Amino acid sequence: TTMEGSAAHREQPAADSVFVRACRGLPVPYTPVWFMRQAGRSLPEYRKVRAGIAMLEACRRPDLVAEITLQPVRRHGVDAAILFSDIVVPVAAAGIDLDIEPGTGPVVAEPVRTEADLARLRPLTPPDVSYVDEAVRLLAGELGGTPLIGFAGAPFTLASYLVEGGPSRTHAKTKAMMYGQPELWHALCARLAGITLEFLRVQVAAGVSAVQLFDSWAGTLSEADYRRFVLPHSAHVLGGLSGAGVPRIHFGVGTAQLLTAMGEAGADVVGVDWRTPLDAAAALVDGPSGRGPHGSGRPVQGNLDPCVLFAPWPVVEREVRRVLAEGRAAPGHVFNLGHGVLPETDPEVLTRVVALVHEASAR
């Protein structure tokens, strides 16, 4: 059950892996690929080890976290592992009573809507998430040359769950606080930014090779509101990791109008959903110098529509090749889906996509 014999283990260290090099815009022998939600219900071996164990409990058991994280690496040969956890793990560890309900997502017992509510959300200290430290150390040892991606939720997306009390289509209560009580909004996001930064620092110290900041639901905002109410808090998180020595990926869904701003928030790699072609996305993201107009750009990650995986193979192949071609417009490309693997996905198609990406991009 270890990665001892794998090719990755004998190859270069994770910090100089094909995935990390692509994140830095360095030359690579082929385009690296991993999938958001690669560990999860699409895999029978996942359903088997999760049977009878609640999601949050599974996240707190380092042996189980390590096993689930390794499953898609063994099965698909992806170029990176992503830590099995959830964006609400650190807020639960910081004092918020919540659960992750199957088929629904995070549900918060008492939503955070007032200044008194905010007091229930404590700053996070490393001992609160010692099980994450332990899981990452275990995994860094087992994975050898395969990089491990750490992650956290960005302040807006976390705030949305806390304020709504659960998943929301309109984010109405979240926006009501943002527009109606801007001081409370900024206090909540500042608290969440501190928790997220601490959570990512724990993962970096324990040995992750990259981090991804998920602002999954930021696409519900206009660029002006994003810049005013969200960007400073996400920039605090990403800026706090600028000396950490690991690439930072910044991802959201439906963010075509936000790609320039999300790049400015401090990402090394901008994640893109399937709605925006990668060449168009690359043109929207400025270089790290911040000097426009859209000079050398930054590496991008994405962006095959997860639903394409339900199509006949020739269609999948055509779409994978299109994404690879469009990705060449950026100084680096990490192949991924435009959002997470859907539970109904045939895992054999994912394995074939990994092989195709490697073969079709080989240089």
Ligand code: CP3
């Ligand atoms: O493989 C990976 O990508 C790592 C694991 C991972 C999970 N959650 C495991 C999980 C990651 C990166 C996340 C992040 C996450 N969680 C996000 C950001 C990414 C995104 O999808 O935009 C968000 C918004 C959440 C909140 C959340 N947690 C949702 C929306 C759900 C799905 C609800 C459902 O059951 O459909 C969860 C639960 C969850 N997180 C599952 C997994 C594998 C499914 C629960 C289960 O298997 O019982």
